[in-house]
Amino acid sequence: MPAVRRKQKRSARESYSEKTLLKFVKEHLSKEYPNPRREGCPSQAILKRMARDPQQVDASIIYHVFHCSPCYKTCSGLLARLKASR
Amino acid sequence: MHPHRKTTPSLPFLLNSVDHLGRTIDPSVLSVAQEIGPGAVRYAEKVLGDPALAISLFEETAATVSKTRQEKAARGKPDVTDIRGYLFLAYMRRVRRQKRMEAVLNDPTSLSLARQAQYADVQDMERSLFLAEALASCDKVTQNIVLRRLEGYSWKEVERRCGVSSGAARERFSSTVQRLRKALQQSRRVT
Numbered sequence: 001m002p003a004v005r006r007k008q009k010r011s012a013r014e015s016y017s018e019k020t021l022l023k024f025v026k027e028h029l030s031k032e033y034p035n036p037r038r039e040g041c042p043s044q045a046i047l048k049r050m051a052r053d054p055q056q057v058d059a060s061i062i063y064h065v066f067h068c069s070p071c072y073k074t075c076s077g078l079l080a081r082l083k084a085s086r
Numbered sequence: 087m088h089p090h091r092k093t094t095p096s097l098p099f100l101l102n103s104v105d106h107l108g109r110t111i112d113p114s115v116l117s118v119a120q121e122i123g124p125g126a127v128r129y130a131e132k133v134l135g136d137p138a139l140a141i142s143l144f145e146e147t148a149a150t151v152s153k154t155r156q157e158k159a160a161r162g163k164p165d166v167t168d169i170r171g172y173l174f175l176a177y178m179r180r181v182r183r184q185k186r187m188e189a190v191l192n193d194p195t196s197l198s199l200a201r202q203a204q205y206a207d208v209q210d211m212e213r214s215l216f217l218a219e220a221l222a223s224c225d226k227v228t229q230n231i232v233l234r235r236l237e238g239y240s241w242k243e244v245e246r247r248c249g250v251s252s253g254a255a256r257e258r259f260s261s262t263v264q265r266l267r268k269a270l271q272q273s274r275r276v277t
Contacts, residue, residue, distance in 0.1 A: 016266075016270055018263050021270070022235070022236060024270070025217060028214050028217045029236075032214050052247075054230040054233075054248060055248070055249050062226050062233070063222075066222065067125075067222075075233065079234060079237040079239070083237060083238070083239060083243070
């Protein structure tokens with residue numbers, strides 16, 4: 001087998017599928033930022049607004065959600081509820 | 087009604103413009119360092135168990151990157167194109183090296199299974215950090231798309247909520263997935 005094909009095959013074997021990647025991301029966001037003192041957390045109303053209308057919310061809020069597991073979980077729950085209600 | 091949650095503002099991340107060896111950190115490197123610092127130093131604290139050492143290594147790395155850029159400029163070589171990525175990887179390598187040195191100093195007799203397990207933990211942490219770095223470098227719209235796709239929203243729903251066409255959303259999402267994939271492969275290479 002030519003070296004290029006071997007290399008391609010190896011890199012395909014070593015790379016992650018989209019599903020696996022999303023699983024990693026979800027796990028990462030819900031576990032890696034415990035924030036027990038809820039430092040810098042926005043109110044529930046702002047998170048709800050972000051779930052309903054993300055364009056109306058400041059970039060700092062989404063940045064926070066990506067760096068705070070409790071807020072991510074809340075947001076994830078809100079998004080799931082919103083999806084189910086459609 | 088939800089009661090208003092009392093919040094405490096997070097402390098700003100402050101970095102010295104000179105490392106502990108007295109080498110200055112270039113302002114352009116310093117501004118990038120301020121951006122990636124909180125996440126990267128937090129990770130190093132977890133790995134090394136010493137906040138002072140973590141921050142000191144970070145300043146040291148920033149000073150080294152500044153020096154490298156100056157040397158490249160003096161030799162007429164092209165500048166570093168992605169300072170953020172360059173600084174981040176350089177710091178990861180330094181933290182890894184420090185961790186390895188510690189393990190050898192504490193247990194010179196050798197590479198036991200316990201040490202391998204410790205490395206597995208470090209690898210998990212590194213994987214998380216690389217993911218965080220890749221996600222943090224996305225813009226607001228892309229982050230919103232990712233958030234919705236994680237909850238299984240269809241492209242039509244993403245289009246309606248995020249104000250971008252489903253085609254554009256797909257493109258942004260797939261480039262983010264590529265970036266995440268690359269980041270995870272980088273995390274393997276650093277180890």
